Amino acid sequence: MTPEELRSRAAQVRSREAAYAESFRVCTAESCLSLGSRALLHAIEGELESRELAERCRVKPVGCLGLCAQGPLVAAELRRGHGAEERSHLLRTVRAEHAAALVDGLDGSFDPGLELPVDLPFFEKQLRIATENCGRIDPHELDDAIGAGAYEALLQALYEKTPADVLAEVERSGLRGRGGAGYPTGLKWRTVAKNTATPRYVVCNADEGDPGAFMDRGVLESDPHRVLEGMAIAAYAVGASAGYIYIRAEYTLAEQRLRRAISQAEGAGLLGKAIGATPFEFNVELRLGAGAYVCGEETALLTSIEGNRGQPRPRPPYPAEEGLFGKPTLINNVETFANVPPIVRRGGDWFASIGTGKSKGTKVFALAGKITNTGLVEVPMGTPLREIVFGLGGGIPDGAAFKAVQTGGPSGGCIPAAYLDSPVDYETLASLGSIMGSGGMVVMDEHTCMVDVAKFFLAFCRDESCGKCVPCRVGTVELHGLLERFSRGEAGVHDLSLLEELCDLVKSASLCGLGQSAPNPILSTLRHFGDEYRAHLEGRCPAGVCTMRREGSS
Amino acid sequence: MTQRPPDAPAPPSDDARWKRIVATLRRLGHRPQSLIEGMHAVQNEFGYLEPAALRYLAELLVVPLAKVHGVATFYHHFTMRPPTRHTCVVCLGTVCHIKRGPAILAEIEKRYGVGAGATTADGSLSVVEARCIGACSLAPLVVLDGETIGPTTPEEVRERLDSCIAKTEGEPPRDA
Numbered sequence: 001m002t003p004e005e006l007r008s009r010a011a012q013v014r015s016r017e018a019a020y021a022e023s024f025r026v027c028t029a030e031s032c033l034s035l036g037s038r039a040l041l042h043a044i045e046g047e048l049e050s051r052e053l054a055e056r057c058r059v060k061p062v063g064c065l066g067l068c069a070q071g072p073l074v075a076a077e078l079r080r081g082h083g084a085e086e087r088s089h090l091l092r093t094v095r096a097e098h099a100a101a102l103v104d105g106l107d108g109s110f111d112p113g114l115e116l117p118v119d120l121p122f123f124e125k126q127l128r129i130a131t132e133n134c135g136r137i138d139p140h141e142l143d144d145a146i147g148a149g150a151y152e153a154l155l156q157a158l159y160e161k162t163p164a165d166v167l168a169e170v171e172r173s174g175l176r177g178r179g180g181a182g183y184p185t186g187l188k189w190r191t192v193a194k195n196t197a198t199p200r201y202v203v204c205n206a207d208e209g210d211p212g213a214f215m216d217r218g219v220l221e222s223d224p225h226r227v228l229e230g231m232a233i234a235a236y237a238v239g240a241s242a243g244y245i246y247i248r249a250e251y252t253l254a255e256q257r258l259r260r261a262i263s264q265a266e267g268a269g270l271l272g273k274a275i276g277a278t279p280f281e282f283n284v285e286l287r288l289g290a291g292a293y294v295c296g297e298e299t300a301l302l303t304s305i306e307g308n309r310g311q312p313r314p315r316p317p318y319p320a321e322e323g324l325f326g327k328p329t330l331i332n333n334v335e336t337f338a339n340v341p342p343i344v345r346r347g348g349d350w351f352a353s354i355g356t357g358k359s360k361g362t363k364v365f366a367l368a369g370k371i372t373n374t375g376l377v378e379v380p381m382g383t384p385l386r387e388i389v390f391g392l393g394g395g396i397p398d399g400a401a402f403k404a405v406q407t408g409g410p411s412g413g414c415i416p417a418a419y420l421d422s423p424v425d426y427e428t429l430a431s432l433g434s435i436m437g438s439g440g441m442v443v444m445d446e447h448t449c450m451v452d453v454a455k456f457f458l459a460f461c462r463d464e465s466c467g468k469c470v471p472c473r474v475g476t477v478e479l480h481g482l483l484e485r486f487s488r489g490e491a492g493v494h495d496l497s498l499l500e501e502l503c504d505l506v507k508s509a510s511l512c513g514l515g516q517s518a519p520n521p522i523l524s525t526l527r528h529f530g531d532e533y534r535a536h537l538e539g540r541c542p543a544g545v546c547t548m549r550r551e552g553s554s
Numbered sequence: 555m556t557q558r559p560p561d562a563p564a565p566p567s568d569d570a571r572w573k574r575i576v577a578t579l580r581r582l583g584h585r586p587q588s589l590i591e592g593m594h595a596v597q598n599e600f601g602y603l604e605p606a607a608l609r610y611l612a613e614l615l616v617v618p619l620a621k622v623h624g625v626a627t628f629y630h631h632f633t634m635r636p637p638t639r640h641t642c643v644v645c646l647g648t649v650c651h652i653k654r655g656p657a658i659l660a661e662i663e664k665r666y667g668v669g670a671g672a673t674t675a676d677g678s679l680s681v682v683e684a685r686c687i688g689a690c691s692l693a694p695l696v697v698l699d700g701e702t703i704g705p706t707t708p709e710e711v712r713e714r715l716d717s718c719i720a721k722t723e724g725e726p727p728r729d730a
């Protein structure tokens with residue numbers, strides 16, 4: 001497909017859409033699906049059929065609408081193309097039996113019990129770039145994606161820019177890796193591009209193993225073409241012609257949608273051979289993870305694609321130098337790739353104008369835990385934590401008090417109330433003893449015990465340690481054992497210093513990021529919630545979570 | 555490398571499911587790096603990796619059997635036990651953990667006498683622990699025979715388990 005063909009196809013799709021006066025978009029991402037949105041979709045279709053309204057009202061399955069806590073969600077767009085003002089409505093907890101009421105509401109008066117206020121901060125405060133099409137397009141249909149601008153940036157790059165131009169644009173954007181470490185994306189691309197060895201590979205890390213994280217899942221289930229386009233642009237920039245997406249086996253829906261998207265894009269000449277009727281070729285294959293957290297680590301991931309046990313290896317050499325099958329390999333996270341097409345389309349300077357000094361653009365967060373509005377949000381970097389938790393997130397339910405927000409998964413830490421006004425960017429979170437991580441934010445209230453949380457993460461790291469290096473394999477067992485003593489009320493003062501020493505050892509001596517960051521949940525809770533550890537020394541669990549073997553003081 | 559050698563081993567049985575697996579492996583090319591994909595193909599069809607299947611993959615892809623075992627045991631997703639009639643995955647990821655997911659596991663243990671990673675004596679139910687399946691807005695949740703149920707409670711899970719076990723067995727589950 002040439003750029004002209006793409007443009008005219010996009011125009012066709014858009015005029016087809018505009019022919020409808022009204023539309024319902026029904027969320028069919030995992031969470032809403034399991035709350036019954038498939039039946040709802042069919043019920044609305046049936047209702048429109050029977051009232052002979054199918055010609056003027058479109059029903060379309062879409063990806064994540066964001067506010068997962070209130071699913072199944074439906075977005076309604078009214079009076080389109082009639083010259084009248086277009087109005088959007090968002091409807092929540094809609095069941096199949098509400099279908100008739102929904103269709104009744106097409107005159108603009110939905111059941112107030114179903115309708116969410118339009119100016120909800122959850123939506124108002126967002127700035128959506130990576131997720132701009134999530135919840136707008138049908139993730140099953142290439143045409144729908146094209147109507148929303150998919151593959152425009154890829155063809156623009158192929159026709160109007162050299163690989164070096166694309167690289168420069170990404171560098172100018174200041175984009176940093178969204179998978180955890182925040183490594184400058186442009187720099188990584190340049191390292192691969194500079195390497196003279198061939199072939200080169202582009203790999204997408206869709207392993208999303210951090211518990212409490214579901215951003216990548218949301219993007220993949222809602223807009224798979226966006227990720228493919230980002231990968232293809234990257235391949236053009238670094239000179240690769242083959243790529244892999246390593247996706248965790250649990251994400252069946254995302255996997256199916258990706259497979260379908262790949263074959264659609266290949267069929268349309270937007271992936272595979274002769275992309276956009278140019279000599280550029282890029283083939284993407286999926287590889288399924290198999291339930292090993294450490295495979296999210298880049299060297300372990302590549303080893304796993306090669307068909308081996310997913311054990312990491314020391315870096316350097318970095319994958320950019322020696323990666324998959326020993327060849328230069330660019331590996332980026334799903335969200336990183338999802339940011340690339342808008343950067344190419346709108347320019348690096350535009351992207352760099354959003355965010356803070358060293359953290360550019362936006363970040364997608366998965367809000368969950370003891371928070372009212374669980375779901376996915378995308379906000380500019382530098383948005384204060386308070387705004388995310390209490391503004392967009394709607395605060396803590398059931399009148400409970402906020403205690404901490406956990407970011408960065410097992411490699412991260414817990415941030416207490418005192419720092420709620422901190423801006424969320426890579427540097428600030430690191431200075432607070434946590435990390436940006438991949439974007440999971442688990443909110444905890446007064447009923448959560450921080451020693452128990454640290455113990456939870458250490459159990460996680462203990463079980464997920466691949467066993468290759470001793471500090472991690474043995475250290476995580478020991479650390480977990482020590483925390484067990486705290487939560488049983490058996491720990492003494494010397495255990496506190498032992499805990500700190502051991503954390504230091506595991507942090508500095510482990511081979512890969514898993515071990516190096518495994519002590520973080522302990523270190524951050526010790527730093528911000530030292531009182532709770534000391535209470536446990538006295539046989540008390542202030543949150544009432546740990547069952548103490550002995551009561552009273554030591 | 556991508557051609558199956560003329561003396562390529564025959565699949566362990568003439569079960570129709572092997573035909574699909576063989577086709578998948580042919581598409582991937584008979585290369586050592588296709589091992590994990592091959593295991594996925596086998597487990598998708600049979601629900602587990604039986605010893606004969608592992609031997610077959612080893613021969614076909616020319617990978618030492620010890621390595622095949624090493625890979626199969628490294629990844630939590632692969633199992634070498636035949637599936638039970640019912641599987642209940644209990645999520646104990648961060649969010650499910652702080653939202654009392656462990657109480658669900660405790661309830662199942664109380665009712666059926668099995669903890670995470672175990673199977674009931676009559677082989678009808680196995681209980682698996684997961685550490686976040688990425689559906690945290692539904693926490694705490696379980697995945698019962700592939701269906702995600704959440705937010706749920708220990709009581710609801712017990713009732714669902716009781717009824718689905720009773721349905722397939724025609725007799726009430728044994729008392730804990």
Ligand SMILES: Cc1cc2nc3c(=O)[nH]c(=O)nc-3n(C[C@H](O)[C@H](O)[C@H](O)COP(=O)(O)O)c2cc1C
Nearest residue numbers: 177178179205208209296297298332333336513514
């Ligand atoms: C134990 C461990 C687990 C990781 N898991 C993931 C993951 O699930 N997804 C991801 O994108 N990156 C993960 N990473 C980070 C990757 O190693 C790598 O930095 C990332 O894929 C690079 O992409 P980016 O620069 O676009 O962020 C993990 C790192 C470690 C140490």
Ligand code: FES
Nearest residue numbers: 645647650687690
């Ligand atoms: S913690 Fe249970 S689904 Fe994420």
